[in-house]
Amino acid sequence: MSEMKNPHVYRMARFLPFDPSHDQIYEEYQVAGDTLNLDTVAYNYVLEAANTGAHVIVLTGDAGHGKTHLCRRIIESFLGYGEEEARKLINEACDGRQVIYAKEGVSANLGLRIFKDFSEFSPEIAANLVEESNSDEAVTIICANEGRFRAVLASDQAGHYCAQLLNSFEASFENGKASQDGRVHIVNLNHQSTAADEDGLSLGDRAIRDWTSGTRWRSCGECDAREACPINRNREMLSERVDEVAAATRKTKLRLLFATLERIGYVITIRDMLMAFAYLLTGGLKCEDVHRMRRGRKKCWQQAYAFYNLAFEAPDTLSKEQLNRLPLMQQLPKLDPGRRAIREIDERIVNEQEIFKHGQLDLQFPAPPTSDEDFIDAADGIDEIIGDPRNKKQRADEAENVSQVVRALRRRAYVDGIGRQELDMAHLGFPYGADFLAIVHDQLDNAERTLLKRKVIAGLHHIQGLQFSQQTPILHLVDPAFGRSMSGTAILAARIKPANVDLLRLSEKWGNSEDVPHHVKSSVDWIDRHVVLRVIDKQDDAHDLLMDLMTFDCILRAAAGHVPTKFYEHDIRRVASFLGRIAQSAQASSDQINLIRDGLSSTISIDGTTIQVGAGA
Known part of the structure; x- marks a missing residue:
């Protein structure tokens, strides 16, 4: 065996803006050997x-x-x-x-x-x-x-x-x-979505399959650095020829990661996708870099180049300026599952054994200075990291080591599907993301849809500043002339029956793609990035609000009783403006005022010179 160079690794490097031949990613300058023809x-x-x-x-x-x-x-x-x-x-x-x-x-x-x-x-x-x-x-x-x-x-x-x-x-x-x-x-x-998979394979799946399979990796079998090469390890983790089931799961999680970015408003182009996958597979390394680092570095440097770590955290061999040339890498850290604690998952990866196989290159970390070992295997949890720190620096080093290992284990748990599928979106930072996906995948039965609508209505009430003594299925709209209720009393412009509130997929708003000629779904690889909140007023006019995942998450957080107003300021303004337009178009009786006071609905009627106050409808 000898120090080999794989031409395919250098081909992927030409898709990265770190390489002088990066212009090969542009169609006008490509050569046939670098072309990746995706049948979109x-x-x-x-x-x-x-x-x-x-x-x-x-x-x-x-x-x-x-x-x-x-x-x-x-x-x-x-x-x-x-x-x-x-x-x-x-x-x-x-x-x-x-x-x-x-x-x-x-x-x-x-x-x-x-x-x-x-x-x-x-x-x-x-x-x-x-x-x-x-x-x-x-x-x-x-x-x-x-x-x-x-x-x-x-x-x-x-x-x-x-x-x-x-x-x-x-x-x-x-x-x-x-x-x-x-x-x-x-x-x-x-x-166009890089994560659309109605045919079983998204554009991203096809790109990964093309780059991780075939005879392109044959030369790696004769390389003496194969067992210590993070590029080869990434290829093995994502290649269906190595482990079909595990690779399919990992690609599914990457697909969800990209789809989530698209659903919070980020447009991922095919060029972004190809640069991202070239980076996730290689970490910006070439064969000679691996040989040099293998000879000159200590053990356990490879874990920083595991694809699931590269997605959220840059290795120390890349500068901030280099990383800024990869637009997608500026966005993915927002969804980092390594920075979110989910008890069910943490207890398994930290305390249980045999969750991951021992001796895997991507789970080997440098041992802390207080340890007698050369390295630690994260498959054993964090027990080996806990040493006997004697001073402040050793305590800080131990804390950093624990954080690094736990973050990596959480990310690996996400891509390997450790834990229930219902927790995936929470792992990415969206506790109500599963509800969003249930709408866009049309997985709600009537009872579930009714329950979710009640939550959405409760969130809309919270955004308007309305407080009720008990949850109500009726959507109350504050009169826009009085703004948001802040004093416990609000004058209402309209009440909308629950049957007149609905949640739809965006494509459903435009009709069934099989019945509508030239439907947008037939022109591009499509995923529903928005759900539509439809409210029908008393004149039977439909008012639609397009909600991306961020807006939907804002409303459901509000339904739970608290929403960070600064963070969701833009979404709150959009929702309030939408409700205000409906309220303004609603017809109100001139001799009756509906209001909410101290969580209860009341009406004020004027009969000549007499003012009558009664319970609301």
Whole structure:
């Protein structure tokens, strides 16, 4: 055996912004060996639209979603070009001024006109080009982020065709349809999820499977550093060929981690995802780094490079500036399960034996200075860390060692599925996250839905400052003219029956995807990132509030009696504004005032010169 270098490790390094060849992650500069072609729902939708007579297809979304990558693959599939030929055309013939026709020998009724990047033109020039592209000789594909696209379509040079595209674009947000007529298609890649898994494999799952399987790791079998290599250890933990059941569980937990980020409002692009997985597998190390650190470092340095530790805490070989180049790594620490104590899990990982196998590379830690051992095996819990500190420094070192080991064990417990599945979201910091998932996965029966609605209504009351002597299923709305109740007395504008309050998935708000042509779910890899609070007022008008996981968590915390107002200030303001709009539209009787006082409902009626006070409805 000898010190080997695995080319695949260096391929993954090119996806990281620490490497000089990082530009390989951008479609325009990629070489075929670095390409990772993921068959996304968006790719299949765009290809189908082009084949069935689409006039224009708009690909909108943040940089990194793969708009240029999609265009290159459509050139290959629709017009018959090879990968390198298509990439050359992307760089030379995709400014929207020319039509790319099918390769000789390929039957295609239409060519492609592609606007690769609207930012290359001023809004006025881009608007003129869009107007000129309104012809039936080619399928037009426009790539632009939302802000730039709106600026172009609303510029001074925008004409009738631009106005038509703008109307279709804005309508897609209201009705959840990627196309109104089958000719103009809006594919919003900001709706695309790296964690959508309706087919059993998310985009993230497919990327991990591609990078951890196959013959790419064969050279590692002949390397003398294999047993001490954290990169190889990460690959083994996530490869289904090594342990199918354990790897599937770990990928499921990573998928939930990414889905949770998306559900609190963070948009994860495919570029973000690929950089994150390259980092989680390698920790920014290459083969020569592993060989050098193995020779020069003490034992047990590898645990810092376990993928589940890298997700939340950077190793000391990476600077803060380097880590800042990985956008996703700025977000994941917010969900760190290592910093949240759950008694049921802590008692198992700290006190019980045989939870984890002994001798695993990622669970070996340096022994404290007061110990006679060279290292400790965290599979034995924390007993070996507890020594006999004699001074303040030794006590501080011991406390830091205990914290480090416990955090790592909690993270490993999360990715290995130690503990009940119902605790997963609490492990990530959302004690009411399981309720949110029950809605988006349509897992609530009638009794459970009724109970959850009561909790939501109680939370809405708390946000308005209402206090009741006992929980009520009726939603009371404070008159917006009097603001939030603070004195124990509140004047009400309306009462909403529980039957008129509902909780829906966002996709359900737009109708069943199987019945609605061109539903947004058919255009991208989709997860429901919001639940909809629907309130129907006395005029039978439906008012909808889109709640992401943070807003939902805020309301359920309020239902429990306390919500940190500073932390949830934005969410509280949104919810209060929503309730105020409903209250303002409600019709109130001019001769009766409904109020809440000391937790009880009352009415005040005026009969001539007589004021009557009675119990409320």
